[in-house]
Amino acid sequence: MTQQPKIPRATAKRLPIYYRYLTFLHDAGTNRISSAELSDAIKFDAATIRRDFSYFGALGKRGYGYDVKALLDFFANVLDQDSLINVALIGAGNLGQALMNFNFHQSSNMRISAAFDVDESRAGTILAGVPIYAMTDLKEQMTAQRINIAILTVPQEVAQDITNQLVDAGVKGILNFTPLRVTVPTGVRVQNVDLTNELQTLVYFIDNYGSITTGL
Ligand SMILES: NC(=O)c1ccc[n+]([C@@H]2O[C@H](COP(=O)([O-])OP(=O)(O)OC[C@H]3O[C@@H](n4cnc5c(N)ncnc54)[C@H](O)[C@@H]3O)[C@@H](O)[C@H]2O)c1
Known part of the structure; x- marks a missing residue:
């Protein structure tokens, strides 16, 4: 992947959404799209979309909008869609198994390729095509499978x-x-996912602002 400019975290979180929708447009034979149309479809306001795209120098032409294929190629590169990303999952319990079953089917280049669990009855089995290893195999498997995301x-x-x-x-x-x-x-990134927070945020917005779209 080529070196990318530093972008705000909120923009980075929107990139996969842009990518998914642009793929959809491209598959449907759409060649160009305006930021207003994109905004309508993915529910981020048009100014946010224009600002996000401008971080990458992807500037639409006035009266023409954005070239879908060019944008798609560009985001594929930014998101490193051409290389397969192996991910490890640690803790193959209720949530872990749900994620293994889901296994990021919407993405063509990311997959959980190895799971690990301390429970000996789980280690040595395969769930949804994902092998579950003992924790003692962690380092060896991560190195062998070139996994650097967990x-x-x-x-x-x-x-x-x-x-x-x-x-x-x-x-x-x-x-x-x-x-x-x-x-x-330093050098290791953590992204926290908390469904309780998400739900509380949703309730807060509904209580305080009615049904407006909050975006990311
Ligand atoms: N972020 C969210 O929205 C959200 C939602 C649900 C659960 N959770 C969290 O996810 C975690 C898992 O929840 P769950 O319901 O799947 O629990 P679980 O008990 O079903 O699964 C936990 C798994 O981790 C394994 N484990 C325990 N100690 C281990 C160790 N030292 N090394 C490796 N594996 C070990 C267990 O054997 C088990 O298979 C919890 O921390 C829970 O709070 C978060």
Whole structure:
């Protein structure tokens, strides 16, 4: 992937949404789109879309809009869609298994390729095509499969310990579903996912602003 400019986190979170919708447009034979039409479809305001695109120098032409194929190629490169990204999942319990079943089918280039669990009855089995390994295999498998992203779905009491093991195994990014805000060294990124927060935010917006779209 080529070097990309530094962009705000909120913009980065919108990129996969742009990419998915542009893929849809391209598959449907649409050649160009205006920021207003995009805005209508994906529910981000047009000014936000224009600003996001401008970070990458992707400037639409007045009266023409954006070339769908050019944008799609551009975002594919930004999002590194051409290389397969193997992801590890630690903690193959209720949530972990749901994620393994889901396995990011909307994305053509990301997949959970290995799961790990301390429970010996789970290790050595395969779920939804994903092999579950013992924790003792963590470092070896992460190295062999060139995995540097992990999903954390273990109980919060062990989250920091597992994070340390992941860092030791060379992880660069953790998608953390546990309620613990884990500590990592510089150079390792953590993205926290908390459905309770999301739901509370939704309730807050409905209570305070009616049914407006909040975006990201
Ligand atoms: N972010 C969210 O919205 C959200 C939603 C649901 C659950 N969670 C969190 O996700 C985590 C998992 O929840 P769950 O319901 O799947 O729990 P679970 O008990 O069903 O699964 C946890 C799994 O982790 C394994 N495990 C325990 N200790 C381990 C260790 N030291 N090393 C490796 N594996 C270990 C267990 O054997 C089990 O398979 C919890 O921290 C929970 O709070 C978050």
